[in-house]
Amino acid sequence: MEAPPFSSSCSSSPLSSTARLLSSSSSPSSSLLFRRNSFSKTHYAAKFKSPRNLSVRASGDSVVTLLDYGAGNVRSVRNAIRYLGFDIKDVQTPEDILKADRLVFPGVGAFAAAMDVLNKNGMAEALCSYIEKDRPFLGICLGLQLLFESSEENGPVNGLGLIPGVVGRFDSSNGFRVPHIGWNTLQIKNDSEILDDIGNRHVYFVHSYRAMPSDDNKEWISSTCNYGDNFIASIRRGNVHAVQFHPEKSGDVGLSILRRFLYPKSTTTKKPTEGKASKLAKRVIACLDVRANDKGDLVVTKGDQYDVREHTEENEVRNLGKPVELAGQYYVDGADEVSFLNITGFRDFPLGDLPMLQVLRYTSENVFVPLTVGGGIRDFTDANGRHYTSLEVASEYFRSGADKISIGSDAVYAAEEYLRTGVKTGKTSLEQISRVYGNQAVVVSIDPRRVYLKNPNDVEFKAVKLKNPGPNGEEYAWYQCTVNGGREGRPIGAYELAKAVEELGAGEILLNCIDCDGQGKGFDIDLIKLISDAVSIPVIASSGAGAVEHFTEVFMKTNASAALAAGIFHRKEVPVQSVKEHLLKEGIEVRI
């Protein structure tokens, strides 16, 4: 296919004065953008073996040029490209772009900050020139959005101007949760080559902004996706492709899309399968609570109501397996995401706890669905007086392979302070990390405990009428937030916390319940309904899953977007696939 002429605003690469101001306001991220890992690897590396690498080496000169401006987790894209047998050459100068044989641009972070970097170092012009020459290009996520004229994200901010249209925010007023996080199918509009065969299979999206189809850009559109409105899911013109979803996080389907881009000659030209409009799939997440046992080995553990010690004479930490192996197994089994919670992170320093970073690095080599990591994300001063910000801690997790970070205790303190003063300082870990990496990368993990009440007016916190009365016949309860792994109750309810952290920049809530944790009697429907009705960001229901029916119940009775379980998966009582099959049978859309 011959590419029609392009027109862009690149040669002048203008940023409006507003955009300049806004971009410079995002400069903390820019300075961070080029900072590289300064933490040394230690002997811990030897403790973890990378699992068998299943990748196939490509023959011949197989090099992919990668444009990484350092704003987030590009490690997953690197891993996927390597897994498919290619070597990576990083762009250092604009000339590297012009000389590339195939260029992958996995845009991450905020639009303004990305344009700022591209404009400052001459990359914007080189990118436009490369694309205008119809050279092989694949943009991912923000790498698609930046091709458009402008974005409303902290803007308006000018983009590369290659495709007509403005990137705008999803509208949450129609009941759709923003960010759009999860697995959707596509409607194929035009021959896209890389999407041949995708049919009704789901791909993974995570974004709050999207480009909309119009008469002016319809020639570019190869597929759309429905989430409230039909937005542009992918574009293709000649050798230029870009996708709003994350192929590197879309399991086997995503790998085959990448493969089709990297090996274009191997693709058969046939009519792409039509995809039907569908809803966002409900996600099933496997959670690995991780900590060092008494011998110093990092193990997957699992508590009963947060007590992870065996009740034997030795009182050992319960050991349910090795983190990297179990995560790999859950990926193969069909988990839509894998979460690691470093449960002693509140007292250990995660950057001193390098095994956790190694676990992430090795896991992300072979697991191509989203990875979340939590535990210990806060400001910290080490024994030598060196101060680390929570942003540095989070950045290290992202660089090691995390797609999302999860904040527990520190988010409770931030919410308490915000509710007390009514002021957003911009300085909390939550605000800083979501400003730099986007709120879709920030999960707040809530660890509430039920406090029974005879009368809902007895407390200043939101109380609910319980489906099952308390031990003394109490009909109500409020859900008290805790910190430090449930050890300390705080003067704030789960409802108040959820609303406050949404305002402070959380993109998702992981809603645990200490009373239900490890009990296998089902999720706390009262709590999950309360919180998922109170916020417009996605809520992950957690704690208590014991049977496939519990997943159906939580999706039918609440507005949860995802359900997470640990014990039943670790003990192999219920495989992930059985959960999915049951949900499907009950008419709930899932990724199979």
Ligand code: 1PR
């Ligand atoms: O406070 O930012 O350092 O984060 C600490 C993180 O560690 C929080 O996300 C907190 O939930 C978690 N955590 C701390 N202590 C424990 C513990 O168990 N002693 N684990 C803990 C929380 C809860 C779940 C669990 C589900 C499902 N684990 O995520 O996996 O309840 O279990 P089930 O399916 O077996 O019922 P910070």
